[in-house]
Amino acid sequence: MTALAALVRRDVKIALRVGGGALIGVLFFLTVVVLMPFALGPDLALLTRLGPAILWLGALLASLLTLDRLFMADHEDGSLDLIVMGRVPLELACAAKALAHWLAAGLPLVIATPALGLLLNLDATSTSAIGLTLLVGTPALTFTGMIGAALAVTLHRGGLLLAVLVLPLSIPVLIFGVAASEAAIGGFSFGAPFTILCALSLISFVIGPFAAAASLRHGLD
Secondary structure (H helix, E strand, O other), rough: OOOHHHHHHHHHHHHOOOOOOOOHHHHHHHHHHHHHHHHHHHHHHHHHHHHHHHHHHHHEEEEEEEHHHHHHHHHHHOOOHHHHHHHOOHHHHHHHHOOOOOOHHHHHHHHHHHHHHHHHOOOOHHHHHHHHHHHHHHHHHEEEEEHHHHHHHHOOOOHHHHHHHHHHHHHHHHHHHHHHHHHHHHHHHHHHHHHHHHHHHHHHHHHHHHHHHHHHHHOOO
């Protein structure tokens, strides 16, 4: 557990450095949300209706933008080989790295949601509901994206492959995240889509580290 905690602290510190990648995702998320009102026009009702989808789509793209650095930096400096050959099970190491990535790149998106919701004409209750769905759903984006990052780390031009692999896996999370947000805003049944969103995150917690570890072992052999 000490080694895993040290790995999480190390990855968070690297991600938060200038050029570490975490700030890029937050700025991209901010850019998407700020530009949407200019693209859609002054129709406040339309902004309110599309607000959950805009916030979720921005979070998805921002997460995808930073996923390529999940294993790439370690592969370039050789520390990934040490992690693979270390005494800590590789599955736990992958889970720790995904947790660090979410803390550095995913959690700031959730924190920024209430402020950005004002730009989309969303009230405090609506932004709180969307923030809750992002808090539950963005870990699924990270843990499923980790599979694509592991597959792409040893391949030439792996960034393009990462997008192709991760986007189909992220569509169910996007669908139920937006559905839960819209249900909360419209006063409909919030429980069903939110429960499915929680289930997707739990499934990704289980499958993601094992699939990523198998990909790394196969790719680095």
